[in-house]
Every structure is written in C-alpha cells, then in structure tokens.
Amino acid sequence: xxxxxxxxxxxxxxxxxxxxxxxxxxxxxxxxxxxxxxxxxxxxxxxxxxxxxxxxxxxxxxxxxxxxxxxxxxxxxxxxxxxxxxxxxxxxxxxxxxxxxxxxxxxxxxxxxxxxxxxxxxxxxxxxxxxxxxxxxxxxxxxxxxxxxxxxxxxxxxxxxxxxxxxxxxxxxxxxxxxxxxxxxxxxxxxxxxxxxxxxxxxxxxxxxxxxxxxxxxxxxxxxxxxxxxxxxxxxxxxxxxxxxxxxxxxxxxxxxxxxxxxxxxxxxxxxxxxxxxxxxxxxxxxxxxxxxxxxxxxxxxxxxxxxxxxxxxxxxxxxxxxxxxxxxxxxxxxxxxxxxxxxxxxxxxxxxxxxxxxxxxxxxxxxxxxxxxxxxxxxxxxxxxxxxxxxxxxxxxxxxxxxxxxxxxx
Amino acid sequence: xxxxxxxxxxxxxxxxxxxxxxxxxxxxxxxxxxxxxxxxxxxxxxxxxxxxxxxxxxxxxxxxxxxxxxxxxxxxxxxxxxxxxxxxxxxxxxxxxxxxxxxxxxxxxxxxxxxxxxxxxxxxxxxxxxxxxxxxxxxxxxxxxxxxxxxxxxxxxxxxxxxxxxxxxxxxxxxxxxxxxxxxxxxxxxxxxxxxxxxxxxxxxxxxxxxxxxxxxxxxxxxxxxxxxxxxxxxxxxxxxxxxxxxxxxxxxxxxxxxxxxxxxxxxxxxxxxxxxxxxxxxxxxxxxxxxxxxxxxxxxxxxxxxxxxxxxxxxxxxxxxxxxxxxxxxxxxxxxxxxxxxxxxxxxxxxxxxxxxxxxxxxxxxxxxxxxxxxxxxxxxxxxxxxxxxxxxxxxxxxxxxxxxxxxxx
Numbered sequence: 001x002x003x004x005x006x007x008x009x010x011x012x013x014x015x016x017x018x019x020x021x022x023x024x025x026x027x028x029x030x031x032x033x034x035x036x037x038x039x040x041x042x043x044x045x046x047x048x049x050x051x052x053x054x055x056x057x058x059x060x061x062x063x064x065x066x067x068x069x070x071x072x073x074x075x076x077x078x079x080x081x082x083x084x085x086x087x088x089x090x091x092x093x094x095x096x097x098x099x100x101x102x103x104x105x106x107x108x109x110x111x112x113x114x115x116x117x118x119x120x121x122x123x124x125x126x127x128x129x130x131x132x133x134x135x136x137x138x139x140x141x142x143x144x145x146x147x148x149x150x151x152x153x154x155x156x157x158x159x160x161x162x163x164x165x166x167x168x169x170x171x172x173x174x175x176x177x178x179x180x181x182x183x184x185x186x187x188x189x190x191x192x193x194x195x196x197x198x199x200x201x202x203x204x205x206x207x208x209x210x211x212x213x214x215x216x217x218x219x220x221x222x223x224x225x226x227x228x229x230x231x232x233x234x235x236x237x238x239x240x241x242x243x244x245x246x247x248x249x250x251x252x253x254x255x256x257x258x259x260x261x262x263x264x265x266x267x268x269x270x271x272x273x274x275x276x277x278x279x280x281x282x283x284x285x286x287x288x289x290x291x292x293x294x295x296x297x298x299x300x301x302x303x304x305x306x307x308x309x310x311x312x313x314x315x316x317x318x319x320x321x322x323x324x325x326x327x328x329x330x331x332x333x334x335x336x337x338x339x340x341x342x343x344x345x346x347x348x349x350x351x352x353x354x355x356x357x358x359x360x361x362x363x364x365x366x367x368x369x370x371x372x373x374x375x376x377x378x379x380x381x382x383x384x385x386x387x388x389x390x391x392x393x394x395x396x397x398x399x400x401x402x403x404x405x406x407x408x409x410x411x
Numbered sequence: 412x413x414x415x416x417x418x419x420x421x422x423x424x425x426x427x428x429x430x431x432x433x434x435x436x437x438x439x440x441x442x443x444x445x446x447x448x449x450x451x452x453x454x455x456x457x458x459x460x461x462x463x464x465x466x467x468x469x470x471x472x473x474x475x476x477x478x479x480x481x482x483x484x485x486x487x488x489x490x491x492x493x494x495x496x497x498x499x500x501x502x503x504x505x506x507x508x509x510x511x512x513x514x515x516x517x518x519x520x521x522x523x524x525x526x527x528x529x530x531x532x533x534x535x536x537x538x539x540x541x542x543x544x545x546x547x548x549x550x551x552x553x554x555x556x557x558x559x560x561x562x563x564x565x566x567x568x569x570x571x572x573x574x575x576x577x578x579x580x581x582x583x584x585x586x587x588x589x590x591x592x593x594x595x596x597x598x599x600x601x602x603x604x605x606x607x608x609x610x611x612x613x614x615x616x617x618x619x620x621x622x623x624x625x626x627x628x629x630x631x632x633x634x635x636x637x638x639x640x641x642x643x644x645x646x647x648x649x650x651x652x653x654x655x656x657x658x659x660x661x662x663x664x665x666x667x668x669x670x671x672x673x674x675x676x677x678x679x680x681x682x683x684x685x686x687x688x689x690x691x692x693x694x695x696x697x698x699x700x701x702x703x704x705x706x707x708x709x710x711x712x713x714x715x716x717x718x719x720x721x722x723x724x725x726x727x728x729x730x731x732x733x734x735x736x737x738x739x740x741x742x743x744x745x746x747x748x749x750x751x752x753x754x755x756x757x758x759x760x761x762x763x764x765x766x767x768x769x770x771x772x773x774x775x776x777x778x779x780x781x782x783x784x785x786x787x788x789x790x791x792x793x794x795x796x797x798x799x800x801x802x803x804x805x806x807x808x809x810x811x812x813x814x815x816x817x818x819x820x821x822x
Contacts, residue, residue: 074494076494106751148752166796167789168753168789170798179806189812196813336555336582378519378575378579384582385574391577391587392589393570396600405608
C-alpha cells in the first residue's frame with residue numbers, strides 16, 4: 001500500500017506495519033491508519049476523483065488502505081444522495097441544510113461502508129469467515145456484504161436488536177447469536193469466540209480499517225458540496241467509530257489539500273446514554289452509563305472507541321448535545337414529512353440534536369450544516385409507527401370516507 | 412413536449428392531446444404515450460445519455476413525457492445497481508445472471524420511478540394534492556416523493572398492507588386510509604374520493620404517465636449492459652403496470668435504434684393469484700381470482716392494467732410462470748445468501764420463477780437473464796423471518812457458545 005505509511009497506536013504512539021488483520025496495540029490502544037499525503041497528492045486530485053465513473057465509496061481509493069490489486073466487494077456501497085433542504089433550513093433558521101441519506105446503502109445503513117472495507121481486508125488477509133458484535137446495523141451490513149462476496153459470517157447481537165435487522169441477518173445466511181444481555185456482554189462474547197476460532201474480526205473498535213470505510217461519508221459530503229466542508233456536520237454517536245471516521249475523512253482531505261477548512265462536528269447522543277458527550281464536554285474520563293434509548297444503534301453505555309470520538313469532537317471545536325426519545329421521534333416525523341426521508345431513530349438523532357441547538361440559538365444564521373441520516377427507518381418500523389401513529393381504519397364506503405374527510409378538514 | 416406526439420387509447424385507438432392530468436379514454440380504455448422517435452434520435456444518442464452525470468431515472472429525459480422546464484423531483488430515484496451474479500448463474504445453469512436491485516430506491520421499491528414521474532406531472536398540472544390506492548409500495552413511494560416536493564397526499568391501502576409500508580406512509584405525513592377490504596374495494600373507494608375532491612390521480616392503471624416512469628428500469632438495464640437487452644427479463648406481475656412499463660422501455664430503445672433486439676419477458680405470478688398469466692397463456696379474456704399469496708405487492712385478483720401486461724408477455728414471446736409461497740420464501744433465502752440482496756416476497760418472485768423455469772430446462776444454457784428485485788425485504792420483515800428462521804438465543808457465556816458451535820459444525 002503505497003499510500004499508507006503505518007498503523008499508529010493513538011495511546012502510546014507505537015507504530016506497526018499495516019497487516020490486513022491487525023488488531024489493537026499491545027498496550028491495548030486503538031490503532032490509526034497513517035497516510036502519506038504527499039503520495040496521495042501525487043496520484044490524485046479533486047478533479048481526478050470527480051472524473052471517476054465509479055459511483056461507490058471506492059471512488060476514493062487513493063484515500064483507502066487497500067492493496068492495489070484488491071478487488072472492490074460486490075455490493076454498491078456509498079455515493080448516497082446529499083439532498084439540499086431549503087424548507088427545513090428556513091424552519092431551523094440556518095442558511096443551508098443538507099441531508100446525507102445513508103439509509104440508501106445496500107443493507108440500508110452507513111455501516112455498509114465499514115463492512116465493504118472489512119470484506120476487502122478479510123479477503124486480502126486470506127480469511128473465509130468474518131465475525132462481529134453489533135447493536136444491529138454493523139451486523140446486518142457485514143452479513144450482506146460478506147454474503148455477496150461468498151464469505152461466511154458469525155454475528156452476535158444483543159437480544160434487543162429490532163426485528164428488521166435480525167431478519168436481514170438471517171436472510172443473508174449469517175449464523176446469528178442473539179445474546180441475552182446488553183451490548184457490552186455481547187461484545188465480550190464475540191471477542192472470546194473470535195479469539196478462539198480465529199475468524200476475521202469486524203469489530204470497528206478493534207479493526208482500525210473499518211473507520212477508513214466509514215470516513216468515505218465525509219469524503220462524499222465534501223465532493224458533493226464541490227470540494228468544501230460545510231460549517232457543521234451533525235450525526236448521532238454510539239460506539240464512537242462513526243464520528244471518528246467522519247473526522248478522519250475531513251482531516252484526510254484537508255491534509256491532502258483537497259479542502260481548505262474543516263467542519264465542526266455536532267455529536268448527538270441520548271440524554272440517558274451519553275458517555276462520550278459528557279467526556280467531551282467536561283474533559284473528564286468517560287464513565288459507563290445505562291443503555292436506555294429507543295435509538296438502539298446508539299444505545300451504547302460502554303463505548304468501544306471513545307478516545308477517537310472524544311478527540312474528534314474536541315479537536316473540531318464541535319458541540320456535544322443530548323436529546324430525549326421524544327425529540328428523536330419528533331425528528332423522525334419532521335424528516336419524513338419535510339424531506340421524504342425515513343430514518344431509523346439513531347438515523348435522525350443528528351437532526352434532533354441540530355433542531356435543539358437551533359432552537360437554543362447556538363447555530364449561527366449564516367451556517368451551512370450537513371446532517372447524516374445513518375440508517376433507514378424500515379429497520380425499525382415499530383418506532384416508525386410510534387412516531388407517526390396508526391392509519392385511519394375504514395370500511396370501503398364513500399359516505400364514511402366523506403365524514404372522515406370533513407373531520408380532517410375541520411381540524 | 413416535442414418528444415411526445417399524443418396519448419392513444421390501447422382499446423379504440425382514439426388519440427388525445429397529452430394533458431398532464433389526462434386519465435382514461437372515454438371508451439374506458441387505458442391510454443398510452445406515443446413518442447416521436449425521429450425527434451428523440453435527433454436530440455439524443457446512447458453516447459449522449461451515457462455521458463450524462465445525472466445518475467437518476469431522469470437521465471433518460473429524451474424518453475420521458477415531461478415539459479422541458481419541468482423540474483426533476485427532489486428524491487434520487489433510479490440508477491439502481493445491476494449486479495452480475497456468476498455463482499447464481501452457475502447454479503441455475505445459465506450463462507449470465509444479473510440482479511437489478513430496485514429495493515435501493517429512496518422509499519425502497521421500483522414504484523419510486525412511477526411516483527417521481529407522478530409528482531412531476533402533478534406539479535405540471537398545477538395540483539397540490541395527490542392520491543392513490545395501492546397494495547403498499549406505490550403508496551409509500553408516492554407519500555415519500557410527494558413529501559419531498561412539498562405536496563399533500565391521500566393514500567388508500569388494503570388493511571393487509573405490511574407494517575413497514577404503513578410506517579413509511581405515516582412518517583411521510585400522508586393521510587392514510589386503511590380500507591377494511593381487498594385491493595379491488597380499496598381501488599374503488601380511492602377512485603370515488605379522487606373524483607369527488609379533484610386530487611391528482613396516481614393510480615397507475617388510470618394515469619398513463621406513471622408507466623413511463625417505471626419503464627426507466629428497462630432503460631437502465633439496457634444501458635448498464637452496454638446498450639443491449641438481455642435474452643430474458645424476469646419479474647413479478649401484479650396489477651400489470653410494471654411489466655407493461657418494462658416492455659415499453661425496451662421497445663422505446665428499439666424504436667429509437669438504441670438497441671438492436673428485444674428481450675423475452677418472464678412474468679411471474681403466484682399460483683393462487685395469476686389472472687394475467689392465465690390470460691397470456693390461454694389467449695382467453697382474464698378472469699378475476701382470489702388474492703392469496705404472501706407476496707402482498709402482487710396479490711392482485713382484479714388487475715387494473717391487464718391489457719398492456721398481457722400484450723407485453725405475448726408480444727415479447729415471453730413466458731408466464733407461477734410459483735408457490737414456499738418457492739417465494741426459498742427465493743428470499745437464496746437471493747439473500749448468494750447475492751447479499753434482501754427482497755420483499757414480491758421482490759424475489761421473479762427469481763423464484765426463473766429458478767423454476769431453469770429447473771424445468773426451459774431456459775437455454777447460453778441465455779443471459781436480468782431479474783428485477785422490485786422491493787426491499789425490510790418492508791416485510793415478518794416474511795423475512797418466516798423465510799430464514801429465528802436466531803440462536805444464548806446467554807453471554809463462552810461455554811454455551813462453544814457447545815452451540817460444535818453442534819453447528821457437526822451438521
């Protein structure tokens with residue numbers, strides 16, 4: 001990999017060769033992929049990337065840690081739409097609002113970006129089986145991307161994972177272990193099993209390549225805005241890997257000279273489960289919290305990648321903000337009604353946080369903001385109905401409909 | 412519209428000016444958009460279209476019945492991936508298999524193509540409210556596309572519509588009437604309400620423009636194969652509008668000289684609900700049937716667009732084939748496991764039919780086949796679980812996992 005210098009521990013600074021199945025540092029710290037930006041600049045430019053006809057995350061190959069002959073996995077991951085939302089921007093009182101609908105990835109979440117990378121690296125390393133634990137989306141995306149590439153998967157999910165995600169896993173042919181416990185216990189069991197059976201490890205906090213897949217969402221936002229960063233990027237934070245990936249993406253582009261300024265990150269967590277945000281706000285070490293939000297994808301009381309995430313928020317001069325479940329449900333309704341985008345609870349949590357900050361006057365009126373919708377609402381239809389209510393049930397009778405219609409008009 | 416000559420009744424041949432809110436012929440027949448292929452050829456070519464950087468269905472504007480100044484609706488509809496599936500092709504014993512995953516549209520079904528067109532035409536005609544009846548996908552796609560464009564919707568669904576589709580409707584802010592009756596009764600109620608309140612009519616069998624949106628799936632398949640048709644295109648048939656649209660798309664390209672041969676259409680219906688297939692096979696007029704299949708999107712006993720559909724199957728020299736619910740569930744599993752694509756039951760019914768025909772030796776070994784996956788399995792997770800089974804439930808205990816693993820290995 002000519003574009004990669006090494007893997008470096010974010011805790012102790014020790015450097016490693018970039019083996020495709022590298023895990024954590026021997027000190028326990030998480031590794032980070034270190035790039036040679038001079039090399040990247042010598043082989044690519046904003047213009048050369050924009051001229052690519054590869055409309056997937058793999059158009060950013062100069063910024064991705066894979067060998068030159070590594071094949072792009074089969075599913076079409078990335079290049080999700082970035083919608084401009086002028087009506088919503090006006091309501092929020094900001095200059096520009098963009099919605100990045102990553103629910104339109106093949107298995108309907110941003111996690112496909114990490115899984116596509118994971119599958120590519122597992123094949124590089126010569127594995128035929130991959131495993132992970134996940135609150136749901138990482139798992140279903142791994143199962144789908146691995147199935148398309150002909151790899152086997154063992155997946156560990158906490159029993160609370162919503163039915164949509166479990167159905168995906170099973171359909172994609174994964175061996176699925178629904179763990180009677182919380183995310184932490186699920187993660188620990190998967191870790192033991194992976195160690196014992198020698199599978200490729202697709203846990204984002206252990207496998208440092210996955211974040212490099214996730215960062216492509218940031219590369220796309222920048223390219224879709226004509227190679228510039230918005231003033232703010234708002235997204236939900238759980239384990240911490242996604243916000244860390246977003247920050248890495250913007251920093252990569254900045255380091256290579258492809259963009260000339262960086263955005264501030266708005267990290268949105270649940271008021272009940274927000275260890276990363278509290279640490280970012282107070283500067284104190286993070287503390288475990290209970291897992292208690294309808295936004296299952298970010299219901300992470302013991303985050304696995306807190307250091308990179310906290311650093312991303314602080315280094316960007318960003319804003320940590322917490323929202324209630326009711327605010328998340330309201331964001332589901334508003335994003336659906338105003339933008340035609342149906343996000344899962346964690347998928348619209350970024351929007352909920354931005355809405356709160358705008359109401360509090362914390363976002364300047366001339367700001368441009370990109371909100372990442374990280375997962376599709378079809379994964380969690382029960383909360384969709386909870387947010388938006390039941391339909392009107394009626395006999396097939398025009399007189400009865402007329403009455404209903406008049407009542408609706410009178411409201 | 413310089414590319415459109417007129418609307419012509421497929422029953423009596425009477426011609427009409429192409430008004431944006433045209434409905435059916437006064438004889439009751441369905442209208443068809445008639446193009447000026449010389450004009451289309453004079454303003455476009457395969458090369459000019461392939462050079463477009465508009466990666467949506469609207470890249471085919473020379474073939475679409477809209478005014479020059481009509482704005483493309485906001486959601487990113489179309490240009491879904493066409494995956495080549497060599498492993499599945501080998502299993503089926505055919506030369507080439509392609510999977511067109513139309514479940515990756517914004518509201519997760521092919522129907523977004525019709526709804527994007529419907530929204531464009533409603534705005535052309537000056538309406539602010541659109542209505543339709545639907546087994547589910549047409550409805551949710553209309554609600555989403557209309558919401559993004561700032562239009563109101565009234566939607567009529569039969570009470571059996573799966574929760575995923577209902578959740579979408581409600582989230583997109585539609586007024587949803589869940590009709591205590593079958594699809595026929597739902598359709599009739601919507602027709603009366605539309606007539607009485609003067610909404611824009613997005614019922615695909617009444618509004619002839621919608622099929623022109625649907626046909627873009629065929630235009631894409633041809634372009635993605637380098638401007639040629641595969642030998643066969645397999646898809647599920649319900650109301651008949653989609654297969655008629657697919658045929659129109661290939662014929663448009665052929666008439667304009669963009670492709671040099673036409674595919675045969677494989678129309679797949681449920682053994683229990685197959686009025687169009689029986690009519691296509693026997694040459695007799697179609698007869699109403701009961702609605703009885705898990706594939707809710709094609710559970711249509713009284714099809715609303717049978718004539719165009721039957722004509723498409725017969726004229727293409729195509730094959731009508733019927734499958735059982737069990738064969739549909741098996742196709743869900745196989746398409747998920749082998750291709751990493753999760754289709755709803757009707758979404759994989761085309762694959763089920765192709766599988767049956769291949770097993771019966773009815774598809775030549777040197778054939779190339781494109782299968783259209785018309786909707787995402789996340790819309791109907793209950794049937795996903797039915798197809799693929801439940802996960803293994805386990806305490807977070809490595810000893811217990813080891814035992815499970817050994818049992819799995821012994822199988």
